[in-house]
Amino acid sequence: MKKKDKLTFRCQSCGGLTPKWMGRCPDCGAWDTLTEERVVPGILKKKKSSFLPEPVLIDSVAVKETDRIKTGVAEFDRVLGGGIVDGSLILIGGDPGIGKSTLMLQVLSKLSGSGKKCLYVSGEESVRQISMRGKRLDSHGASLFVVSETDLDSILAMVGQSGYDALVIDSIQTIFHPDVSSTPGSVTQIREAAMQFMKLAKSTGIPVFLVGHVTKIGAIAGPRIMEHMVDTVLYFEGDKTHVFRILRAVKNRFGPTNEIGVFEMNENGLSQVPNPSAVFLSERSAIAPGSVVTSCMEGTRPILVEIQGLVSSSGLGTPRRTVLGLDNNRVALIVAVMEKRLGMNLSGLDIFMNVTGGVKIVEPAVDLAIAAALASSFLDKPVDKKTILIGEIGLTGEIRAVGHVQSRIKEAAKMGFAKCLVPCSTIKQLSRVKGMAIESISFLKSAMEVLF
Ligand code: TYD
Numbered sequence: 001m002k003k004k005d006k007l008t009f010r011c012q013s014c015g016g017l018t019p020k021w022m023g024r025c026p027d028c029g030a031w032d033t034l035t036e037e038r039v040v041p042g043i044l045k046k047k048k049s050s051f052l053p054e055p056v057l058i059d060s061v062a063v064k065e066t067d068r069i070k071t072g073v074a075e076f077d078r079v080l081g082g083g084i085v086d087g088s089l090i091l092i093g094g095d096p097g098i099g100k101s102t103l104m105l106q107v108l109s110k111l112s113g114s115g116k117k118c119l120y121v122s123g124e125e126s127v128r129q130i131s132m133r134g135k136r137l138d139s140h141g142a143s144l145f146v147v148s149e150t151d152l153d154s155i156l157a158m159v160g161q162s163g164y165d166a167l168v169i170d171s172i173q174t175i176f177h178p179d180v181s182s183t184p185g186s187v188t189q190i191r192e193a194a195m196q197f198m199k200l201a202k203s204t205g206i207p208v209f210l211v212g213h214v215t216k217i218g219a220i221a222g223p224r225i226m227e228h229m230v231d232t233v234l235y236f237e238g239d240k241t242h243v244f245r246i247l248r249a250v251k252n253r254f255g256p257t258n259e260i261g262v263f264e265m266n267e268n269g270l271s272q273v274p275n276p277s278a279v280f281l282s283e284r285s286a287i288a289p290g291s292v293v294t295s296c297m298e299g300t301r302p303i304l305v306e307i308q309g310l311v312s313s314s315g316l317g318t319p320r321r322t323v324l325g326l327d328n329n330r331v332a333l334i335v336a337v338m339e340k341r342l343g344m345n346l347s348g349l350d351i352f353m354n355v356t357g358g359v360k361i362v363e364p365a366v367d368l369a370i371a372a373a374l375a376s377s378f379l380d381k382p383v384d385k386k387t388i389l390i391g392e393i394g395l396t397g398e399i400r401a402v403g404h405v406q407s408r409i410k411e412a413a414k415m416g417f418a419k420c421l422v423p424c425s426t427i428k429q430l431s432r433v434k435g436m437a438i439e440s441i442s443f444l445k446s447a448m449e450v451l452f
Pocket residue numbers: 094095096097098099100101102103133136137265266267268269270
């Protein structure tokens with residue numbers, strides 16, 4: 001190391017810089033995340049461009065809907081907002097082993113089937129391993145190219161003039177720039193690589209997919225800053241012990257966010273699940289206390305899910321509260337409301353809650369279903385099998401309005417449900433749905449009277 005090279009320390013969580021090593025990052029407060037980094041003066045300095053872009057009138061720019069490339073994987077296209085936009089930079093995040101590589105290989109294979117020239121760059125697997133996986137997935141295509149490479153410069157040179165229509169980098173954490181001193185996967189490397197791929201995408205119009213691993217806490221490992229740079233952030237999530245995988249758009253410059261695509265992982269790779277409600281309800285047992293169905297919105301799509309509650313006597317001083325797939329605090333709030341407004345004595349009991357199929361729900365619209373599942377288990381009385389519940393619960397035990405009630409009810413009717421409890425303030429906006437009896441509810445207490 002030369003004397004004039006400065007030593008700095010960079011946080012691997014937020015990207016903040018400090019001149020000294022510290023146990024805790026002063027910017028984000030994370031412990032033990034600072035790593036040494038050598039700053040070589042001038043090495044990453046960009047040449048000043050002599051080219052000045054000409055501002056144009058917004059109305060004079062011609063935009064065609066055909067500028068989106070359909071991949072042919074409908075669930076994937078939906079999440080992107082109807083297909084891939086030319087020159088977009090898309091980040092696919094997810095836990096290791098969730099199926100990101102599988103998904104991207106299948107998407108590229110499908111894309112190359114329609115005559116697009118695609119390149120899959122893997123920094124994790126050799127060409128033989130990729131094609132072995134490809135054979136298993138029945139992924140091939142006359143114009144799908146694969147390469148194993150981690151050097152950023154080589155990849156950029158490779159893509160430069162070869163006329164590819166789509167590029168996948170698997171994964172961004174393995175890519176390194178030889179002139180950047182820090183190790184692959186560090187904040188500086190990832191940022192530099194993401195920057196270069198952004199330039200590539202914007203200047204050539206090639207859509208670039210970056211695969212990124214996600215850390216335990218749910219952030220894309222490395223800099224948060226990458227999420228700001230890319231056009232679209234997709235998370236591929238799911239419970240590894242379940243076969244379902246959900247692709248979720250959390251940021252999208254070219255389409256709606258919170259749109260999801262549902263996939264199923266089996267021995268031949270991922271297959272699409274066009275009707276998730278049917279799948280999530282398929283294992284529902286005949287009629288049992290503690291099981292309730294509700295309709296939650298995932299983007300623009302209503303999905304029916306089964307919520308299960310179990311209330312049992314506790315052997316512990318502090319009773320257990322185990323909640324999977326729902327917000328812990330919401331469940332605690334609902335339990336408190338049930339105690340106070342319904343007089344159900346739940347405080348000394350163990351409470352377990354689960355959403356079947358490994359789905360995660362954050363919407364308050366499922367409150368009423370949570371309360372019903374708990375009450376059903378507490379009273380040991382089942383809820384009618386053909387009834388669904390929609391509504392948010394307020395602290396005084398009132399049932400509050402939620403959005404998209406009409407489409408939620410339509411989905412339920414499609415799945416053969418016959419009765420629906422909805423907040424009374426939404427009833428005026430609803431039109432009739434064939435085969436569905438709609439009952440309006442204003443208080444939790446009246447909902448319980450209707451159900452049990
Ligand atoms: P992979 O795409 O390698 O995950 P990631 O790139 O996100 O790390 O997927 C690996 C998992 O997927 C592995 O646990 C096995 C499973 N899998 C199947 O069940 N069926 C298949 O056909 C394939 C290719 C993978």
